Amino acid sequence: MASVAAGYLPILLFLGVALVLSSVFVFSPMVAARFTGAHKPYADKLSEYECGFPAFEDSRAQFDVRFYLVAILFIIFDLEAAFLFPWAVSLGTIGIAGWAAMMIFLAELTLGFVYAWKKGALEWE
């Protein structure tokens, strides 16, 4: 098993390299701007952009509940996909019984999907 885990070490190292690279990209211009004189913050520059007006209201405002619904539906279907992945690689060994069991599971989820559709959870007018 050690060799399986060792396969992920390059990814860990890659993650480190990528983090360092992108941090350098973000932080070094801040330092450079101090030297070139580009760094001149003032209140109007630092206010949030709202087409030239001062912000009308707080941006942590209410938003459409449909975004929440989409997130919930996503969790259901992504979890379903997560169940399907191991099933898909082992289809040859689990045989007809394993296939049928997953098809029943898929049919049940399809029922839920049809219900959500009929309820109008997928409508964006």
Add this chain to the structure above:
Amino acid sequence: MTEWFQGTLGYGFGWFVATLILILMIALPLMLSVAMIIYADRKIWAAMALRRGPNVVGPFGLLQSFADGLKVYLKETIIPSSANRGLFILAPILTFTVALIGWAVIPFGPKMVLADINVGLLYLLAVSSLSVYGVIIAGWASNSKYPFYSALRAAAQMVSYEVSVGFVLISVILWAGTFNLSGIIEAQRGHIFGFINGFGLNPLLFPMAVIFLISSMAETARAPFDLTEAESELVAGFQTEYSSMSFALFWLGEYGNVLLMCALNATLFWGGWLPPLDWGPLYAVPGIVWLFAKIFGFFFIFSWVKATVPRYRYDQLMRLGWKIFLPISLFWVFLVSGYLMVTRYGAFS
């Protein structure tokens, strides 16, 4: 190469140095190709609009992206006073990091892969899901209305298309029988009539290849699905409050993701580093050349679509994802697995 370094520097440290060099051999050319692909994108787009595109900096404007990069680098980094500073800085770092690390498992040729893990495709799915965090953190931390709305839209859009991408990947895994990307490429050798490489021309998988291509445009928020930064509605979307290299990192990350998606299209359906035909002389061309040709071919399609297709409305986008792609790809899981049960695994016989 790893053995040579281990011989001279000792086992652990030699491995470290060799792997670091391999990572830089992926990351640095990747950043260079992102710069060049932005130039190519602008040139293709211009040509389709009968314009000339960038043609001043360097021969044929080839150095345009580098000039832009230098200009952006020398700008001031503005952090709005109402923003959540930590998250605001984290977002571009996260976006770019995630765009880079996906490449760790892409095979560039036979045995030419940094991390040949057995669940490579699952890893890619996980990493591409992470890219939504960069967007939503940027939108939230800006504490401004346009970025916030854009982040909501982007998150909903990305997760919607990820669902059908997941099911498309399952169809591919069913045929290949493995998560390993090198294994998936090997499974495509001579897939059609014994001499055409690639799942894409398989009549059962061709619709999945099309859905995957369109979904990859939606996943990376490319035109015609670029609602996250629809200029006419949301200024610059979640990047509105960003400036300097923090802004450029979103740009680089977006194109890095586009290239990764092109590479995935090529790898999963069109044979990856395999030549198009399973015919001896074609193998004389190195695999990496075939892979890059395919990646650029897909990128050309991305540019072509960007130049010619009008932007979707948000309700159309969600309808396409949830009401068209999801049922089709769900049904295709049933179809492909049933077909394989009958033909390959001998059920009902």
